Amino acid sequence: MTAVEVTGLSKAYDGTKVLEGVSFTVRPGELLAFLGANGSGKSTTLKCVIGLTKPDSGSIRLHGTEVCQLQGAAQVKARSQAAMVFQKIHLVPRRTALDNVCSGGLMRVQGLASTSPAFFPKNLKEEAMACLDRVGLAGSALERAGKLSGGQQQRVAIARALCQRASVLLADEPVSALDPHAAEQVMALLAELAHTENLAVAAVLHQPDLAIRHADRAIGLLKGRIVFDGGTPALTDQVLDTLYAPDRIAA
Amino acid sequence: MSAAPDISRAPAASAPSAALLVRRLPVPKSRRRMARNSFTATAVAILVVLHVIAFNSTGFEPALLVDGAQGMGRFLAESFPPDLDWEKVLKPSLEATLVTLWIGLLGTTLSIPTALLFAAFASETTTPHPLVYQAARAILSFFRAVPDVVFALIFVTAVGLGPFAGVLALICHNTGVMGKLWAEAMEESDQGPVQALSSAGASKLQQTFHASIPLVIPQFVGLLLYRFDVNVRSSLVLGLVGAGGVGLLINQAIKSFQFDQMLTHIIVVLILIVVVDQASALIRRRLAA
Numbered sequence: 275m276t277a278v279e280v281t282g283l284s285k286a287y288d289g290t291k292v293l294e295g296v297s298f299t300v301r302p303g304e305l306l307a308f309l310g311a312n313g314s315g316k317s318t319t320l321k322c323v324i325g326l327t328k329p330d331s332g333s334i335r336l337h338g339t340e341v342c343q344l345q346g347a348a349q350v351k352a353r354s355q356a357a358m359v360f361q362k363i364h365l366v367p368r369r370t371a372l373d374n375v376c377s378g379g380l381m382r383v384q385g386l387a388s389t390s391p392a393f394f395p396k397n398l399k400e401e402a403m404a405c406l407d408r409v410g411l412a413g414s415a416l417e418r419a420g421k422l423s424g425g426q427q428q429r430v431a432i433a434r435a436l437c438q439r440a441s442v443l444l445a446d447e448p449v450s451a452l453d454p455h456a457a458e459q460v461m462a463l464l465a466e467l468a469h470t471e472n473l474a475v476a477a478v479l480h481q482p483d484l485a486i487r488h489a490d491r492a493i494g495l496l497k498g499r500i501v502f503d504g505g506t507p508a509l510t511d512q513v514l515d516t517l518y519a520p521d522r523i524a525a
Numbered sequence: 526m527s528a529a530p531d532i533s534r535a536p537a538a539s540a541p542s543a544a545l546l547v548r549r550l551p552v553p554k555s556r557r558r559m560a561r562n563s564f565t566a567t568a569v570a571i572l573v574v575l576h577v578i579a580f581n582s583t584g585f586e587p588a589l590l591v592d593g594a595q596g597m598g599r600f601l602a603e604s605f606p607p608d609l610d611w612e613k614v615l616k617p618s619l620e621a622t623l624v625t626l627w628i629g630l631l632g633t634t635l636s637i638p639t640a641l642l643f644a645a646f647a648s649e650t651t652t653p654h655p656l657v658y659q660a661a662r663a664i665l666s667f668f669r670a671v672p673d674v675v676f677a678l679i680f681v682t683a684v685g686l687g688p689f690a691g692v693l694a695l696i697c698h699n700t701g702v703m704g705k706l707w708a709e710a711m712e713e714s715d716q717g718p719v720q721a722l723s724s725a726g727a728s729k730l731q732q733t734f735h736a737s738i739p740l741v742i743p744q745f746v747g748l749l750l751y752r753f754d755v756n757v758r759s760s761l762v763l764g765l766v767g768a769g770g771v772g773l774l775i776n777q778a779i780k781s782f783q784f785d786q787m788l789t790h791i792i793v794v795l796i797l798i799v800v801v802d803q804a805s806a807l808i809r810r811r812l813a814a
């Protein structure tokens with residue numbers, strides 16, 4: 275079964291169409307790259323899937339469950355199968371890496387235990403440690419997140435998504451703020467999580483060469499429509515020229 | 526773009542003939558500047574008119590000050606030298622000043638829970654409901670608008686003269702001020718981590734405890750220290766209306782024309798304020814590091 279199945283997704287802001295009939299799937303075990311010029315609707319697509327933006331029409335299925343029609347707790351539960359990784363990382367800098375990772379699992383904690391890291395249950399902390407270990411940062415568990423390097427912080431954010439027990443990972447320009455070496459490391463980690471942990475990973479990437487090197491498949495967006503969907507070897511210069519034409523005209 | 530001169534072709538500054546190749550281009554005329562100038566002129570004119578009205582309404586008369594200088598001189602002359610009698614003046618002064626400090630301390634710390642609660646309700650990012658938001662804002666505005674001296678007068682009639690009334694007064698007023706400042710700090714902070722937790726399925730309350738509040742702890746502590754500073758000074762004034770502390774002694778000294786005792790009290794207060802000021806500056810510096 276597909277992990278993410280989006281059909282006929284449309285969205286307009288103040289009458290301006292941003293997404294028009296976007297349909298695609300993400301399968302477990304694959305790393306899918308979203309490519310496209312600035313403003314082509316890549317972030318909006320991911321935000322619709324994670325629930326940070328409400329689409330005007332279309333259907334979004336996570337492991338077969340239609341999430342747009344659900345309400346309240348049922349929707350939160352269905353949505354939490356997907357986790358988001360952001361360009362700006364969005365950790366709480368004063369808290370330790372471990373506490374930040376634990377906060378990914380808050381959905382499973384109720385009442386007083388969820389008011390302070392001091393009350394987090396032991397099994398949550400141990401699971402968070404395992405997630406940190408998975409991204410290679412078990413040794414930095416008790417360091418403040420703000421003291422870590424950009425690449426390490428992004429890996430902590432990925433560990434937070436793992437602690438959420440998400441089977442779908444959505445990443446919006448996860449490496450755009452990182453230096454080339456750290457970017458390479460984070461992309462390799464995302465590909466590895468897809469291939470060995472069978473996660474469905476979809477990442478908006480700013481650089482086509484990162485997609486060609488790490489992703490299995492790519493989707494090209496142009497002004498809110500999908501104009502390319504295929505294996506990364508099919509990303510020819512001609513395809514890329516079409517995709518990034520708006521950026522070149524703007525410059 | 527193509528018409529612009531190519532700056533990159535200009536020779537390096539170290540080249541001896543650089544000055545000969547320096548070029549100039551006319552600066553484009555700004556249309557906005559005219560509009561801005563007439564706006565500035567209007568604003569200045571309005572301010573001048575307001576000041577004329579204000580001078581007339583407050584009876585601002587420098588001549589009166591010159592005439593009255595004699596009286597003031599006598600007052601100051603009687604204050605010197607300060608009465609440093611240990612048993613009669615200095616010891617009570619130190620004790621009362623400490624009470625003033627304790628009033629300021631309790632008034633600040635005991636308002637933390639209420640200020641935090643109202644701040645969470647009155648911040649757009651953490652409020653559970655828009656109606657709660659409106660209500661919390663209104664309540665905070667009320668506690669802020671009523672001066673602590675007025676609260677002190679009310680509590681003196683309820684719990685009698687003394688420091689307890691002062692503490693209660695400061696808790697009320699400080700909840701209003703600190704609640705507002707904290708709510709604003711949370712609203713102005715980066716909403717990214719809040720969004721991250723929300724997309725991870727965390728409840729609103731969990732988002733507040735694990736993102737909104739920890740993100741602004743340094744601002745919270747900074748504002749708390751600032752309020753402690755202000756509250757210690759306020760508790761002096763509260764003493765003047767009978768709510769305990771060294772303000773009461775200053776009031777008594779003035780009423781009984783013992784200006785030399787008044788001066789002693791004022792010097793002791795001055796020392797307290799400088800110490801509190803330095804201590805809170807030190808903590809804030811440590812916090813920023």
Ligand SMILES: Nc1ncnc2c1ncn2[C@@H]1O[C@H](COP(=O)(O)OP(=O)(O)O)[C@@H](O)[C@H]1O
Pocket residue numbers: 287292310311312313314315316317318319
């Ligand atoms: N909250 C919003 N309100 C109004 N317009 C928006 C909003 N978010 C995005 N847009 C617009 O939608 C278009 C697509 O944005 P986005 O999905 O962020 O593009 P991308 O991530 O591909 O650069 C842009 O033109 C952008 O200006």
Ligand SMILES: [Mg+2]
Pocket residue numbers: 316317318
């Ligand atoms: Mg974007």
